[in-house]
Amino acid sequence: MSAAEELLRVEGIRKSFPGVVALDGVDFDLRRGEVHVLLGENGAGKSTLIKVLCGAHRPDGGRILAAGREVRIHGAQDAERLGIATIHQEFNLVPELTVAENIFLGRQPRRFGMIDRRRMEADAQALLQRVGLDVPPRAKVRELGIARLQMVEIAKALSLDARVLIMDEPTAVLTSEEVDKLFRIVRDLRDDGVGTVFITHHLEEIAALGDRVTVLRDGRSVGQVPAATPEDELVRLMVGRSIEQQYPRERPDPGRPLLSVRGLTRHGVFHDVSFEVRAGEVVGLAGLVGAGRTEVARAVFGADPYDAGTVDVRGESVARGDVNAAMGAGVGLVPEDRKGQGLVLDASVQENLGLVTLRSATRAGLVDLKGQRADATRVAGQLGVRMAGLDQRVRTLSGGNQQKVVIGKWLLADTQVLILDEPTRGIDVGAKVEIYQLINELTASGRAVLMISSDLPEVLGMSDRVLVMAQGRIVGELPAHEATQDAVMALAVATPNTEDEAEGSRGH
Ligand SMILES: Nc1ncnc2c1ncn2[C@@H]1O[C@H](COP(=O)(O)OP(=O)(O)OP(=O)(O)O)[C@@H](O)[C@H]1O
Numbered sequence: 460m461s462a463a464e465e466l467l468r469v470e471g472i473r474k475s476f477p478g479v480v481a482l483d484g485v486d487f488d489l490r491r492g493e494v495h496v497l498l499g500e501n502g503a504g505k506s507t508l509i510k511v512l513c514g515a516h517r518p519d520g521g522r523i524l525a526a527g528r529e530v531r532i533h534g535a536q537d538a539e540r541l542g543i544a545t546i547h548q549e550f551n552l553v554p555e556l557t558v559a560e561n562i563f564l565g566r567q568p569r570r571f572g573m574i575d576r577r578r579m580e581a582d583a584q585a586l587l588q589r590v591g592l593d594v595p596p597r598a599k600v601r602e603l604g605i606a607r608l609q610m611v612e613i614a615k616a617l618s619l620d621a622r623v624l625i626m627d628e629p630t631a632v633l634t635s636e637e638v639d640k641l642f643r644i645v646r647d648l649r650d651d652g653v654g655t656v657f658i659t660h661h662l663e664e665i666a667a668l669g670d671r672v673t674v675l676r677d678g679r680s681v682g683q684v685p686a687a688t689p690e691d692e693l694v695r696l697m698v699g700r701s702i703e704q705q706y707p708r709e710r711p712d713p714g715r716p717l718l719s720v721r722g723l724t725r726h727g728v729f730h731d732v733s734f735e736v737r738a739g740e741v742v743g744l745a746g747l748v749g750a751g752r753t754e755v756a757r758a759v760f761g762a763d764p765y766d767a768g769t770v771d772v773r774g775e776s777v778a779r780g781d782v783n784a785a786m787g788a789g790v791g792l793v794p795e796d797r798k799g800q801g802l803v804l805d806a807s808v809q810e811n812l813g814l815v816t817l818r819s820a821t822r823a824g825l826v827d828l829k830g831q832r833a834d835a836t837r838v839a840g841q842l843g844v845r846m847a848g849l850d851q852r853v854r855t856l857s858g859g860n861q862q863k864v865v866i867g868k869w870l871l872a873d874t875q876v877l878i879l880d881e882p883t884r885g886i887d888v889g890a891k892v893e894i895y896q897l898i899n900e901l902t903a904s905g906r907a908v909l910m911i912s913s914d915l916p917e918v919l920g921m922s923d924r925v926l927v928m929a930q931g932r933i934v935g936e937l938p939a940h941e942a943t944q945d946a947v948m949a950l951a952v953a954t955p956n957t958e959d960e961a962e963g964s965r966g967h
């Protein structure tokens with residue numbers, strides 16, 4: 460291969476952190492006009508490799524070559540000079556700034572020494588249009604949902620006009636519509652000769668977008684295969700074994716209702732939502748993005764207020780808009796935004812796992828440290844949290860392992876009703892099955908689970924009943940044996956027959 464064809468090559472890259480070898484001699488290369496997928500389990504070292512390539516981490520050993528020449532990437536400027544743009548797994552936007560300001564942060568166009576706002580906003584508008592994001596350049600980033608944040612990150616990377624585009628799980632938070640848009644953009648860039656490094660845990664995306672795949676396992680590159688490789692073969696390379704049952708399900712007969720929601724309404728958001736979840740049951744909440752699923756979940760958990768209706772847990776009514784009351788009644792929520800709502804990033808794994816239980820673990824005013832540690836060890840083991848130890852700060856865990864900690868927190872607490880909002884986001888295929896098994900253990904012991912997921916096969920595979928929401932209302936209910944993708948989608952796109960709330964939900 461000529462040097463002109465090869466954009467990047469890394470040879471024998473090593474990187475250790477206290478207690479972990481994250482990269483143990485990784486080889487990887489990227490050609491002009493290709494999409495090269497990096498595949499590996501949670502904690503395999505994908506993001507660490509990316510951070511070496513964008514100058515966020517210095518490797519302990521190995522070489523990096525750009526267009527055949529050895530280079531050092533010791534910071535963001537070095538990466539930018541080499542034409543490398545990166546979209547990180549964790550968002551790097553500044554919430555208090557506008558969309559346009561974030562896109563051009565540190566590179567704002569100037570006129571007579573002043574920031575040329577008009578030009579900046581016009582340029583931002585053009586980029587937003589290119590990624591198909593319908594928000595004004597002056598909108599504050601703080602006001603955007605997580606999928607839109609991701610699209611802003613993408614617009615920002617495009618503004619750099621890079622030759623190498625690195626995307627660390629860009630689709631984890633996107634809807635299928637947005638994924639299509641992103642793929643179109645990446646294909647256009649590929650035609651222009653841009654090389655893309657693409658990380659995903661959604662295996663079906665690999666053949667759809669990729670050219671080659673490099674598989675990382677325990678910090679080593681264990682194989683390089685064409686993107687058209689069958690999924691089961693990719694899984695075997697990635698986890699070192701094949702994964703049999705995708706949705707293991709043995710459910711007891713449902714018992715008495717643990718959660719009863721009646722007439723729940725928040726003006727302009729959701730309307731007259733009523734449902735029950737019984738002991739031993741998994742109820743799926745399906746619908747398009749914007750249908751109001753997350754909003755209902757947050758209201759039930761007390762994180763947001765509501766205008767009318769009631770929430771009962773085990774027959775007792777729960778005060779509205781009061782997270783402590785909901786938690787006290789035994790309700791837990793794994794939120795869709797783990798970084799913003801689920802975790803204390805600078806606390807340890809053990810502290811995060813103990814966040815909910817802390818009160819009950821306190822005996823006679825003293826925290827039962829030994830008991831807490833034993834519990835945390837058990838749950839971290841069940842979830843296969845990959846870490847240097849319970850004292851590791853959650854910020855330095857890999858993305859998927861952070862998600863496992865959010866789930867573990869509620870497993871440790873004596874949660875009766877667990878609400879899961881996109882629980883397997885960023886979780887590798889092997890660990891997903893383990894999470895499904897834990898959900899089954901919860902239901903086997905008589906707990907109730909309400910599950911929201913944009914992964915429709917997952918909702919269908921795990922739920923005993925599926926409730927479908929559209930435009931803030933429950934528009935249908937399907938028992939497991941009738942809940943097919945087609946049946947759910949037919950309900951999800953239906954327009955509820957109502958007059959009072961056309962605004963806010965339409966035009967999505
Ligand atoms: N700053 C850090 N300090 C300590 N350990 C770290 C740090 N960054 C990463 N690690 C560790 O290095 C290992 C590799 O993590 P990395 O984030 O690269 O995994 P990943 O392949 O991206 O996983 P995921 O699919 O979950 O995102 C993990 O064990 C992680 O805990």
Ligand SMILES: [Mg+2]
Pocket residue numbers: 505506507548627857858859
């Ligand atoms: Mg990662």
